[in-house]
Every structure is written in C-alpha cells, then in structure tokens.
Amino acid sequence: MNLHKLILTNNACYKAGRTITPKGIMVHSTGANNPNLKRYVGPDDGLLGKNQYNNHWNQDKPDGRQVCVHGFIGKLADGSVATYQTLPWNMRGWHCGSGSKGSGNDTHIGFEICEDGLTDASYFSAVYKEAVELCVYLCKQYNLTEKDVICHCEGYKLGIASNHGDVMHWFPKHGKSMDTFRAEVGKLLVASGTEQPDASADEPAIFEQYRVRVSIATLNIRKGPGTDYGALGKYTGKGVFTIVEEADGAGASKWGLLKSYKKSRAGWISLDYTTKL
Numbered sequence: 001m002n003l004h005k006l007i008l009t010n011n012a013c014y015k016a017g018r019t020i021t022p023k024g025i026m027v028h029s030t031g032a033n034n035p036n037l038k039r040y041v042g043p044d045d046g047l048l049g050k051n052q053y054n055n056h057w058n059q060d061k062p063d064g065r066q067v068c069v070h071g072f073i074g075k076l077a078d079g080s081v082a083t084y085q086t087l088p089w090n091m092r093g094w095h096c097g098s099g100s101k102g103s104g105n106d107t108h109i110g111f112e113i114c115e116d117g118l119t120d121a122s123y124f125s126a127v128y129k130e131a132v133e134l135c136v137y138l139c140k141q142y143n144l145t146e147k148d149v150i151c152h153c154e155g156y157k158l159g160i161a162s163n164h165g166d167v168m169h170w171f172p173k174h175g176k177s178m179d180t181f182r183a184e185v186g187k188l189l190v191a192s193g194t195e196q197p198d199a200s201a202d203e204p205a206i207f208e209q210y211r212v213r214v215s216i217a218t219l220n221i222r223k224g225p226g227t228d229y230g231a232l233g234k235y236t237g238k239g240v241f242t243i244v245e246e247a248d249g250a251g252a253s254k255w256g257l258l259k260s261y262k263k264s265r266a267g268w269i270s271l272d273y274t275t276k277l
C-alpha cells in the first residue's frame, strides 16, 4: 500500500471532532469520472498536483455538502496510484448518511475509491489492490475481520446508509465483487498472522520516508541502531540514501534504517553524518 496522510482539517466534519470505536469498514467509490486524488485531497503536497479549481475537500463544506471520509484512493500527479488518509481513523466521518436502522457514520471507517470511466482494467486492478491492503491494515489495527468490510450499497441493505449503489456498479465490470474483495482481505489477514498491533493506540505513527545526503565515504552500516551493534563491514559511500525508520541508540543523536535493508532491518546509519534533503 502506498499510504500517505493529509488530514482535511478545514472540513466541518473534522472540526466537529467526534470520535467512534470502529466496528467495520465501508468501501465507497466517488461516482464521478475523475481518478485524480487532487480533486478531493489538497492542498498540493508536491505529489498530488495542484487542484486548479480549488474544490478539494479540505474546506468547510465541499461542493456545499456536509461530507468527509477517512481516506481516498486514486492517482497522484505522476499517474501512480496512492492512498491518502484524510481523517483520523477513529474520527466520526460523514460518508454514508443513514438508513432505517441508524448511521454507519457512527460505526464504520469510510473511504472512497476515485472512479475513472470504469472501463480501464489496469487502473481498476491497482485501486482494488490498494483498497484490499488498506482494509487489511485497518482490520489489524481495530481487531476487525473481512466480515466487517462492506460497501455503501450493502450498508443501504443493512439499513445503515443512504441509497447508493457504490461499489457494485463498478467491481463486476472487472469480474470482482464485495465477496471476492472480502475473500482477498481475509486471505491476507491469515497470511500476515494473528498477531495484532496494539489497538489501544488510536493513531499509528505513519513514518514518512525521506532522503539524506551522506558526504563522507566511510559511514559505517550497522546491524542495529547504535554503536553497540556490530558493523556490517560495509560503508554507505558518498551519495543520497532513503531512510525508512528512525530509532534512538548509543553513539548518535538518531539512527536511520536504510531503505535497501528494510526487509532484513539490519542496516542502520548514524544520522549525525547526514543532511536531510
């Protein structure tokens, strides 16, 4: 999942500041042919691109409506697909209205997949995969299972959402359904084991990787964050490197994990010898 964060703090929903205990996830799609995240998420963070109409949802009432969701999946300016978190996950969103039995806004995290013309198979498969991964991430965080994942039209049938058809006007065009979606979420939950992250922490810290310049040739790479961890016997050399995690440890004010060691987690450098770019 290509997860970014831009909280829509100017939206009246965010300002209302109500929280929920998430009991499920509701998948939406926007119902408009515009796959670009910048239509909904702004201002431009350098990746989204500029919304020339300034009609994104980071304003009190976007398009005059009381509406806000926890996330969007769509295209960045460079055409790649990403997910943006746009509300704290445990904040009460305004994504599904209500039905005969109440409102899913009180119980469900809701995110939108930006629709395109609905016929592009490669765009669909990219956003579908991203949505599956987002649901897995949220299920783990809030102790949910794939059975807790529904779409807006299923919410309507359950009596907790307004009468909308999303996402079932789209998924079947590409041979998918909410059942295939749930099955894929379930499969990934099993594959990633039963270990649950600490659900008592409302918001995980989402670490934004960044790049640093190293200007000495002999910066040691260590197995862990500290001079008390062994050196790998390798040096970075001079150049630009991506840091994917930070940690405190002996011998430096901060240690950084190099992206190329992300999997093994055994490649740390002292950030004292780097300049953040």
Ligand SMILES: [Zn+2]
Pocket (backbone or CB within 6 Å): 027, 028, 029, 095, 096, 152, 164, 166
């Ligand atoms: Zn919807």
